[in-house]
Amino acid sequence: DTGVSQDPRHKITKRGQNVTFRCDPISEHNRLYWYRQTLGQGPEFLTYFQNEAQLEKSRLLSDRFSAERPKGSFSTLEIQRTEQGDSAMYLCASSPRSPRTGIEKLFFGSGTQLSVL
Amino acid sequence: AQRVTQPEKLLSVFKGAPVELKCNYSYSGSPELFWYVQYSRQRLQLLLRHISRESIKGFTADLNKGETSFHLKKPFAQEEDSAMYYCALTGGNEKLTFGTGTRLTIIP
Numbered sequence: 001d002t003g004v005s006q007d008p009r010h011k012i013t014k015r016g017q018n019v020t021f022r023c024d025p026i027s028e029h030n031r032l033y034w035y036r037q038t039l040g041q042g043p044e045f046l047t048y049f050q051n052e053a054q055l056e057k058s059r060l061l062s063d064r065f066s067a068e069r070p071k072g073s074f075s076t077l078e079i080q081r082t083e084q085g086d087s088a089m090y091l092c093a094s095s096p097r098s099p100r101t102g103i104e105k106l107f108f109g110s111g112t113q114l115s116v117l
Numbered sequence: 118a119q120r121v122t123q124p125e126k127l128l129s130v131f132k133g134a135p136v137e138l139k140c141n142y143s144y145s146g147s148p149e150l151f152w153y154v155q156y157s158r159q160r161l162q163l164l165l166r167h168i169s170r171e172s173i174k175g176f177t178a179d180l181n182k183g184e185t186s187f188h189l190k191k192p193f194a195q196e197e198d199s200a201m202y203y204c205a206l207t208g209g210n211e212k213l214t215f216g217t218g219t220r221l222t223i224i225p
Contacts, residue, residue, distance in 0.1 A: 003160070033211070042121075042203050042215030043161070056211055091161070106153075106213065108161040 002026065004109035006092050012115045013082055020078045021112045025094030032075050033106065034067055035091040036060065043091055049075060082116045089113050119144050121206050121216035129222045130194045138189040138219050140178075140204030148206045150180055150187040151213070155201040164189075164202070174198070199223045 005024040013019050025032050030051050035043035046065070048056040051072035061067075064082075069075040079086055090113075093106040120143040130136050142148060152164040165173045167180040167187060178189045187204060204216045 031211070033213075040126075040217065042205070042217050043213075045212045045214070048211040058212070105163045105166075110160055 004092055004094050004107050006090075006109035006112050008112055009110065010113045010115075012117065014117050015082060015084060017082055018078065018080045019082060019114065020076055021090055021092075021114075023075045023077070023092030023109060025074070025092070026096075026107055027073075029094035029096050029107070030072065031095040031097075031104075032069055033093040033095070034075070034077050035093065037089040037091060037111070038087075046077075079114075082114075084116045087114055087116045119148075119206055119208055119212070119214040121204050121214055123202075123204055123216035123219050125219045126217070127220050127222070129224055131224045132196055133193050136189075136191040136194045136198065136221065138202050138204075138221065140187045140189065140216060142185050142187065142204075142206050144185075144206060144208055146208050148180075148208060150178070151205040151207075152176070152178055152187075152189050153203045153205055153215070155203070156197075157200070161203070194223045196223045196225055 007022045032049040034046040037043045045058050046061050047067050049069040052069050064080045067077045089111045091111045092109045095104045098104045122141045150167040153161050154164040155161045176191045180187050199222050201218050201220050203218045205213045207213050
């Protein structure tokens with residue numbers, strides 16, 4: 001499968017624990033995005049990378065959240081001191097290079113379902 | 118602020134009947150509009166974008182700036198069209214704002 005890969009598929013944790021998710025984008029894509037989706041809602045933008053640079057962050061991304069893309073390839077999203085409200089599907093997407101600014105076609109992964117008990 | 122409204126959470130249509138999924142948006146500038154679709158047990162994927170003015174799987178959507186709408190239409194529904202559909206908007210930056218989605222069920 002040459003699509004966007006996310007690991008793990010499911011994560012159950014206790015409140016207060018730290019969790020880390022990984023996303024491997026499509027190899028030639030330089031743009032990478034994290035979204036969060038809760039039940040009954042559409043995906044909500046969290047953050048965006050172009051290569052290794054984190055260029056945009058949503059106000060949804062509190063201090064407990066941190067995302068990295070150290071070599072411009074895979075990305076990690078860490079949540080510290082998890083709360084029950086963090087329970088959601090965390091989606092990663094990537095997009096190819098483009099001469100224009102703004103969104104091109106997003107290719108989504110299958111997501112990581114986080115449950116905080 | 119960017120906002121997308123999809124007024125119907127659920128929509129059921131008979132096979133062969135026309136389909137229209139409603140999408141209204143709120144944005145002060147010139148938006149770019151998209152429809153994304155998620156079939157059962159598959160990933161979210163792009164269906165169409167307004168700037169391409171294309172028809173995918175028989176679906177079309179026209180941007181109506183006067184009514185701030187981007188409704189998705191298909192003249193004859195097929196069973197394989199059953200899925201979750203999301204309308205989305207961007208204001209030219211990298212942030213895509215999604216609606217809450219409409220679950221379309223095609224009745225055989």
